[in-house]
Amino acid sequence: MARIERIGEGATVLRGFAIEDAARLFDAVCAIAAVAPFRRMVTPGGFEMSVQMTNCGALGWITDRKGYRYERRDPETGENWPPMPAVFLELGKRASAEAGFAGFFPDSCLINRYEAGTLLSLHQDRNERDFGAPIVSFSLGLAAVFLFGGAERSHRPRRIPLESGDVVIWGGASRLAFHGVAPLSASVHPLTGDCRINLTLRKAL
Numbered sequence: 001m002a003r004i005e006r007i008g009e010g011a012t013v014l015r016g017f018a019i020e021d022a023a024r025l026f027d028a029v030c031a032i033a034a035v036a037p038f039r040r041m042v043t044p045g046g047f048e049m050s051v052q053m054t055n056c057g058a059l060g061w062i063t064d065r066k067g068y069r070y071e072r073r074d075p076e077t078g079e080n081w082p083p084m085p086a087v088f089l090e091l092g093k094r095a096s097a098e099a100g101f102a103g104f105f106p107d108s109c110l111i112n113r114y115e116a117g118t119l120l121s122l123h124q125d126r127n128e129r130d131f132g133a134p135i136v137s138f139s140l141g142l143a144a145v146f147l148f149g150g151a152e153r154s155h156r157p158r159r160i161p162l163e164s165g166d167v168v169i170w171g172g173a174s175r176l177a178f179h180g181v182a183p184l185s186a187s188v189h190p191l192t193g194d195c196r197i198n199l200t201l202r203k204a205l
């Protein structure tokens, strides 16, 4: 059973929720990356992100000089994003229900890859059409410090250590909370080696 930690109104960490499924999740990530490779995308301002990204599901989140958005096709390959593995869906639904969001049905999964020094600056997830659905975020591999702030960028974020198998869910009053990831410390993890993988399940449409 996962230990439930409330980190804000509508925001929860399920400690160790996916530990037993971590290898299965990681295998699925490797299969996806073989078809839709990890890449560093460019922000509308012209900066290359330090996080490497890919996607699976009906829609994938992308950024380029034209802006942040969801697309049905991978711009690198011109093909549809690989389908969402059943294990992502099943665990995403179970985790969200446990956090109090029954009926979550994600159509998109952003997959982030962090190496030593990689960070993700504070941002809101707001390219989705329906803010009624939560964000469900799985951590695999190296530990990280998740930054979880408030509705304003200026709110000092809480620093929440995350380990492989932890799941963070935020919705409701926290749906538009600013969040990010502190620079990853160099280390080695038996599952992923020298990186951290994060799966972010969303209902984009």
Ligand code: SIN
Pocket (backbone or CB within 6 Å): 110, 112, 120, 137, 146, 179, 180, 181, 198, 200
């Ligand atoms: C994200 O906000 O897209 C990722 C968060 C994380 O890597 O934990």
Ligand code: FE2
Pocket (backbone or CB within 6 Å): 123, 124, 125, 179
């Ligand atoms: Fe995010």
